[in-house]
Structures are given as C-alpha cells and as structure tokens.
Amino acid sequence: MPKRKRIKKRRIKKTIIILIILFVLCFCGYLFYKHKYDYTFKFKKEVIVNIDEKVDSKDYVLEVKNVTVKYPDVDTSTPGVKKIIYTVTDRSKKKHTYTLKLEVKDNIAPNIDAKDSVDVYVGDKVDLNSYIKVSDNVDSNLDVSYDKELDTSKEGNYTITFTVKDKSNNKSIHKITFNVKKKPIADITDLPDGIVGKTSKGYTIENKGGATYVDNILIANKTYVLSSKYGNGLTNETQYAFNEMKKDALAAGFDIRIGSGFRSYSSQKTIYNNYVKRDGQAKADTYSARAGHSEHQTGLAIDICASGYNCITSSFNGTPPANWLSENAYKYGFILRYPEGKTNETGYKFESWHFRYVGKDLASKVYNGGDWITLEAFYGITSEYN
Ligand SMILES: [Zn+2]
Known part of the structure; x- marks a missing residue:
C-alpha cells in the first residue's frame, strides 16, 4: 500500500472516532438536559362555572409530568372572568406560570319577599315598590318593574305582576292582588280644646x-x-x-x-x-x-x-x-x-x-x-x- 493512501485511511478513521465521540457527548448532553429541564403541564385554558359552585383548580389540569404544581384556590362567590394562575416548578427549580381563564356566571334569580294579597283603601296613594322586598346573591341594585300602575280610584281587586331582574338577566316574577276597599270612617273621639x-x-x-x-x-x-x-x-x-x-x-x-x-x-x-x-x-x-x-x-x-x-x-x-x-x-x-x-x-x-x-x-x-x-x-x- 503506498504511503499516501495509508495516511488518508488513518485520517478517515480518526474523523469517524471524533464524530462518534461527539455524538456520544451530544447524546449524553441531551439525556442530561431532558432529565433536568423537560416537563409536561397541560390544562384547560378556558372554563365556565356557576356562582358558588365548588371548584378545585386540580380538576382543570389534564397532564403533569416532571414538575411540582401549586394549585391555586378558586373563588366562585362573585361573578365575572377570573385568572387562575398555576405555578409550576420543574426539576431545575425553575418556576413557570400558567393562566386559566375562569368565567363565573350568576345563574341564581333574585329573591322576592311579598304577600300575595294586600288590602288598600280607595284614594290611597300606593307606592308599589313598598310592597315587595327584593334581594339577590350578587346584585344590590335590582331592576324592579310591574305590568301596570294600581288605580285606587274605585273599589275592586287588581292583580299586578312584578318582575325583578339582576344584572345577569336572571329574573323572578311575583303577583300581588290588591283589594281596593272603601276606607272606614274612624270615630272622632278626640277634639282637643x-x-x-x-x-x-x-x-x-x-x-x-x-x-x-x-x-x-x-x-x-x-x-x-x-x-x-x-x-x-x-x-x-x-x-x-x-x-x-x-x-x-x-x-x-x-x-x-x-x-x-x-x-x-x-x-x-x-x-x-x-x-x-x-x-x-x-x-x-x-x-x-x-x-x-x-x-x-x-x-x-x-x-x-x-x-x-x-x-x-x-x-x-x-x-x-x-x-x-x-x-x-x-x-x-x-x-x-x-x-x-x-x-x-x-x-x-x-x-x-x-x-x-x-x-x-x-x-x-x-x-x-x-x-x-x-x-x-x-x-x-x-x-x-x-
Ligand atoms: Zn235635619
């Protein structure tokens, strides 16, 4: 074998060995990296729940691998869109945050406290709002409406339908029958000098x-x-x-x-x-x-x-x-x-x-x-x- 050819062969061999060593080093590096930094955290990005619904932030996490997760508390006592933030710590102690959009919907209708039947007198000035008490789990300003005004100019029974709506458009309905009666004339017992x-x-x-x-x-x-x-x-x-x-x-x-x-x-x-x-x-x-x-x-x-x-x-x-x-x-x-x-x-x-x-x-x-x-x-x- 001529001398030049031998030298070429040796160089090729050397190059291959270097390549193998480099490959092994890279592979080891990859394994090291994968062990230290690789993780999985999958979760639902958007969720809609009802007000006061018992909710655990764990329930929206789909897959977790190679991390520790801090599950946040979820407050569903008020309506609206909330950010639920998961803090994820990988094996290198690095922290990552993930935000879930949680919409809390008010699906509870307002409460109406009122009588079904009320006696008033002919000629009375009647404030219809004073006959119903309304409350709501969320809103303090409720929209109260009624289907007609009460005419107390003559005797009779009149039924009025009250509708109460909260800001989420949940509504309650209540009917009150007003018995318009003639006013009894009170005895005159006192006429001070x-x-x-x-x-x-x-x-x-x-x-x-x-x-x-x-x-x-x-x-x-x-x-x-x-x-x-x-x-x-x-x-x-x-x-x-x-x-x-x-x-x-x-x-x-x-x-x-x-x-x-x-x-x-x-x-x-x-x-x-x-x-x-x-x-x-x-x-x-x-x-x-x-x-x-x-x-x-x-x-x-x-x-x-x-x-x-x-x-x-x-x-x-x-x-x-x-x-x-x-x-x-x-x-x-x-x-x-x-x-x-x-x-x-x-x-x-x-x-x-x-x-x-x-x-x-x-x-x-x-x-x-x-x-x-x-x-x-x-x-x-x-x-x-x-
Ligand atoms: Zn007379």
Whole structure:
C-alpha cells in the first residue's frame, strides 16, 4: 500500500472516532438536559362555572409530568372572568406560570319577599315598590318593574305582576292582588280644646268641649266636626224657642212638630251607613251627614213636620207651612240652615224642614230680609269633607 493512501485511511478513521465521540457527548448532553429541564403541564385554558359552585383548580389540569404544581384556590362567590394562575416548578427549580381563564356566571334569580294579597283603601296613594322586598346573591341594585300602575280610584281587586331582574338577566316574577276597599270612617273621639285659627272673614275658630265654635257660634258641617261624646238631647233654648214658634204657627193654621231632633253620634253613624249601603257613599254624602258632622248631634237642630204634609222630604218644599217657617223662624232664633241654591256653600241640598237655633240676633242677620244666607257665607268657612 503506498504511503499516501495509508495516511488518508488513518485520517478517515480518526474523523469517524471524533464524530462518534461527539455524538456520544451530544447524546449524553441531551439525556442530561431532558432529565433536568423537560416537563409536561397541560390544562384547560378556558372554563365556565356557576356562582358558588365548588371548584378545585386540580380538576382543570389534564397532564403533569416532571414538575411540582401549586394549585391555586378558586373563588366562585362573585361573578365575572377570573385568572387562575398555576405555578409550576420543574426539576431545575425553575418556576413557570400558567393562566386559566375562569368565567363565573350568576345563574341564581333574585329573591322576592311579598304577600300575595294586600288590602288598600280607595284614594290611597300606593307606592308599589313598598310592597315587595327584593334581594339577590350578587346584585344590590335590582331592576324592579310591574305590568301596570294600581288605580285606587274605585273599589275592586287588581292583580299586578312584578318582575325583578339582576344584572345577569336572571329574573323572578311575583303577583300581588290588591283589594281596593272603601276606607272606614274612624270615630272622632278626640277634639282637643284650643284656638284652631281664623276664618276667611277673620272670625276666630275655637274647639271647646268636643265641638267647634266660630265667633262663639257652634258649627257642625262637613268641615267642622263634633266628638263622638258630644251632645245629650235638645238644648233647653232650642226646645223653648220651638215651643214659642209652635204656638204662633198653630195660630197661623199650621200644626207643626219636631220630626227629628237630637241624634247621637252612634245613631247618626247607623243612619249614614245604611244610606251608604243603599245609595253609595257619594250620593249619601249629598243628603246625609257622616257621624260627627250632623247638626242634629248639636242639640240645636230640628227637622220640622206639619200635620197633613209629608215629613222630612223634598215634597215639603214650597208648601204653605214650609213657606211660613221660612218667613217666620228667625223671629224665634231659628235659621233655615240649608237654603235653596246654596249647596256649594252648605254641602247639602235644599231642606225646607231643617232649622238650626242660633239665637234671635244672628238669626235675623242670616234671614237677610227673606234672602237666607248661609252660616258658611256669613262666617267665611267651608263645608267639605277632607
Ligand atoms: Zn235635619
């Protein structure tokens, strides 16, 4: 073999050995690296759960190799998108972090605390929101709506549907039936003594002994009331004045008598309630007084009847005895209390039979030469239920 060829062969051999050594070194290096740094950590990247759902961050990890993992706690008590961060330590003690997107959804509807049926009164101002209590696991500001407003202008049963929504659009529905009832009129038991004020004409209004006085004249009408304890029969002056008038009426050819005199609070209450049952409250209020508002409770008012004529009815209006009373009653201290055409002042229709004792001085002023004026106009006061 020539010398040159031998040298070439040796070089090739040497090169191969070096390559083998390099390969072995690389392989060893690879094995070393793989042992020290290689690891696997696979997990779900996005997860949706319900609010307050019990969740373990371990459950979303799919594969783990050659690392230690610190599993974070997961708070699902509030809704929204949260970052769950896993800290992974490999065998070289190097730390790596991985973030899971966790969406917590509120799927719980708001809670409604309310009655199914509620009693309210005609004319009440009703705030519908005050009849339901709402709460929610998450939201403090809830959207409350109802299908219609409540009309309390008349009696009846009305069902209203309430809808309550939270921010995640979970909703609850509740129905309340409102029973709109007529308001019972409370008994007037207390009317404390003292000056109440002045009338539009400057007269003093004062409460004394359960009644109201204007310029020291007792007033009972739709505005001014008597306490339930007030009154115990016709007053002596009233009875005496009537007796005088009766004598003179008889001389004029009219046999008059008292058809209705004193009426107590409780008897007026019964009378009025019966009229309301028959005609309804609005109509009853035009001709009958509510308890405490009747002038008959004062002991100063009388309904006068005459023999041979219908008693305490509009057919008495314009009859000879009615005309005689209208022309002469003031001379005995009586006034025609509810004259014709003065309903808007007195609050009552014309009653030709109803007279009120006020004493001769005031009676002749109110008689007004035959053109009766009302106590309301005379003193500048109203007669309206409030
Ligand atoms: Zn009367």
